[in-house]
Amino acid sequence: MKKLLLPLFITSLFIGCETIEINTPGFQANLEGIFFKANDSKGIKREQNSYTIQGITENEILTIKVKKSRVGTYLFGGNSESFATFEDKNGNIYSTNPEGFGEVTITARNTGQQYLTGTFKFRGILPGIDTLTIDRGVFFEVPYDYNVSEEDEVPNNTELFIAEINGNPFNPFTIGGIGDETKIIITASTSSNEIRLRIPIDADTGNNVLPTSGYSATYTNNGNTQGAESGFIYVLENNIAERFIKGSFAFNTASSTIEEGIFEVEY
Structure with missing residues (x-):
């Protein structure tokens, strides 16, 4: 980004x-x-x-x-x-x-x-x-x-990531996606907080309960990282050819609740 x-x-x-x-x-x-x-x-x-x-x-x-x-x-x-x-x-x-x-x-x-x-x-x-x-x-x-394709009449932002952490809005300053042969890593961060999602590169649309094979989520606050103990990642679209994924998520760690998550990211 x-x-x-x-x-x-x-x-x-x-x-x-x-x-x-x-x-x-x-x-x-x-x-x-x-x-x-x-x-x-x-x-x-x-x-x-x-x-x-x-x-x-x-x-x-x-x-x-x-x-x-x-x-x-x-x-x-x-x-x-x-x-x-x-x-x-x-x-x-x-x-x-x-x-x-x-x-x-x-x-x-x-x-x-x-x-x-x-x-x-x-x-x-x-x-x-x-x-x-x-x-x-x-x-x-x-x-x-924002990013605009030649076909778009209205500009669209292709790097979108929002959520609530313990009831407070999370508006990351840095958003990024990286894909390899097996997985997609989506990272969103501020100066002291980070949310990271892991999704299989060939993920189909649908709901995925956390934790489950290939899917994970972590929340880091001031260097302390906790993994999701429950929650979900819902894949709405995964276009491997265009390297674009969007969906929603929510999860609980040992001490935090992350809700109302939405992502639209290129990888």
Whole structure:
């Protein structure tokens, strides 16, 4: 998967009630008095024209999902299709849904050059433990990716991987598939979390209970890897000639629950 490394240059930073301003591609915010500046930022067009926008440092990741990319304001919280999460260096995930709140405003979208600009603020909840308030958030001309075939009228993203980990949205920054003569390995990761699926290269469509021969799933958090003790991988399509697979999954490890998994990956 292509990664875009985008340097961020701050033209002016104002403390208090004023805003942070940037004029080159970038992603930054105020985390309760701590300045967050991403050294890698990217947008991804998802299914049904939703967009995921991420800013990542060496050990943190801030994710915004907005249900549409039209200029306007989209609210977080409750059962909103738009949400925000912040994953800290310890793998703790603060989320706006369902108990937090906030908003993202798309102020500009350039479909020709494929970038988004906007602002955001939100309160994320680490259930039963802590809250985090993030404000004065700005993403400026963050590029978004998708793949288009000559026959497609609407662009499609061919690298899709979403899930929930212990009730929190998992929005990986890196998605990849590798296939050899016997198996397909699908890996999706953030700075501290990784989900990995193993599927036979000749897998037919249908449901496969975990664990079973040829099929496996693991979840890694901060270097601690646990395998699936129960669950399933459902293969919806496996096109060996085109080297493309899609499906759904859910599984339980000794200490975590992974649900609502969907993947569409080339290998």
